[in-house]
Amino acid sequence: KNQQESSSPENCYIQLSEASVESLLNFASLTLKELEIPREKLSPGTLQLIKRGRYGSTYRAQLETENPRKTKTVVLKALQGLASAQEVKYFLGRIKFHQDLGHHENLVELVGCCVDQLPLYMIMEDVSLGDxxxxxxxxxxxxxxxxxxxxxxxxxxxxxxxxxxxxxxxxxxxxxxxxxxxxxxxxxxxxxxxxxxxxxxxxxxxxxxxxxxxxxxxxxxxxxxxxxxxxxxxxxxxxxxxxxxxxxxxxxxxxxxxxxxxxxxxxxxxxxxxxxxxxxxxxxxxxxxxxxxxxxxxxxxxxxxxxxxxxxxxxxxxxxxxxxxxxxxxxxxxxxxxxxxxxxxxxxxxxx
Incomplete structure (x- = not known):
């Protein structure tokens, strides 16, 4: 029954608009599955603060690649651990929006995300010279x-x-x-x-x-x-x-x-x-x-x-x-x- 309900767009919307943080994250783990990157692939201790934002901060970090000895630099937009359901919904929506926007060589590229638990991370390509x-x-x-x-x-x-x-x-x-x-x-x-x-x-x-x-x-x-x-x-x-x-x-x-x-x-x-x-x-x-x-x-x-x-x-x-x-x-x-x-x-x- 739940599966049927969640497949209907209207029900999805109602479910999301009244949802708890937990149900939002459960929903995101399905809709953003192909973008999900395991957190352990972000090397601990490599986070460098770039700037503070309204909902969370932006960091530079190292992401493990297929080659175990090689990492690549990425930019993390973080949503802090004490976020409200409304903030979580907004942040997840931004990730989905970026995914739907598709690729263009002159738009910053979405690499993936970590949305299994708070804090949430939107992982973007790093652009070497910065802003x-x-x-x-x-x-x-x-x-x-x-x-x-x-x-x-x-x-x-x-x-x-x-x-x-x-x-x-x-x-x-x-x-x-x-x-x-x-x-x-x-x-x-x-x-x-x-x-x-x-x-x-x-x-x-x-x-x-x-x-x-x-x-x-x-x-x-x-x-x-x-x-x-x-x-x-x-x-x-x-x-x-x-x-x-x-x-x-x-x-x-x-x-x-x-x-x-x-x-x-x-x-x-x-x-x-x-x-x-x-x-x-x-x-x-x-x-x-x-x-x-x-x-x-x-x-x-x-x-x-x-x-x-x-x-x-x-x-x-x-x-x-x-x-x-x-x-x-x-x-x-x-x-x-x-x-x-x-x-x-x-x-x-x-x-x-």
Missing amino acids: LLTFLWTCRKDVMTTDGIPYDLTERQVYEVGQQVAAALAYLEQKKLFHGDVAARNVLLHHNFTAKLCGLGLAYETYTYGANSVTQIVPVKWQAPEKLLKKPCSIKADIWSFGILLYEMITLGAPPYPEVPPSDILSYLQRQNIMKQPSSCGQAMYGIMKSCWQWNATNRPSPEDLIRALQTAIKTSNDHAVLQVPELVVPELYANIAGVEVHSLVMEYTIL
Whole structure:
């Protein structure tokens, strides 16, 4: 009887919405079975804290592979042991959402999960250079190298990373989704300059609960006007944020609208203001930024249009001059100007 009940979607939903933590985990062990990784394969003592989150922390860890002498580095998103049934349901939903989203080379990949008991782990691929914002800040330091690879960035590389993020947005659009929080802090970078869009929590919440039920807070300086005005959003709101991402890259991680307090950003935009052209930014790139910052969402490019514009501009871009910004970033000051929580910034920057 129980098996029959759980196979009916309505009953599943009722069962889940009123479920205890134990029944949620029992259900997850069936629905997420192919993703389940035994906990003992995560080498004990290898957990390194990356950042603290709302429901739990993010760690870097070592995962055993088929070869007993070899491990691979992964990133764990953890849900702490004292989680409520509601938090467990949300976390399991995020894992399922990632599984259903499927594979795209420019979206961070789900490796597996541990959902047999608390704490729960969502296991993601590790992306060697970490988040793009920290990378940009590190590029401000004198000739930083890691494994012999210099931390520097040219205009052409900004376009290359931009194309990859735009490709991820095109994929989300095909899936009738949008990201909702496009920013350098939500892009991960590999040594070979492959970029991966991450931070899909808002996309999951919008898809699952509808746009009006979203609880995740997005810093206002990255938001499109329609979002600030609490109007319905689409992928075109991501396009606005993409323009801010280009600004972040070309300025090596400067906070947007440095002269405008976060609380004044809507009235600033309502007066038809946009950010001025940064000194390090060429005309073609600023043209793309301005197209992203059209007040009317329908006038902004689609992800496909954006990819074409970036492909055209990259042909005449500079691949020799390294972008340089002499000032180092003070994370607390940045957080204040950007309107982000300082604890949301990755902890590694201070160590580098």
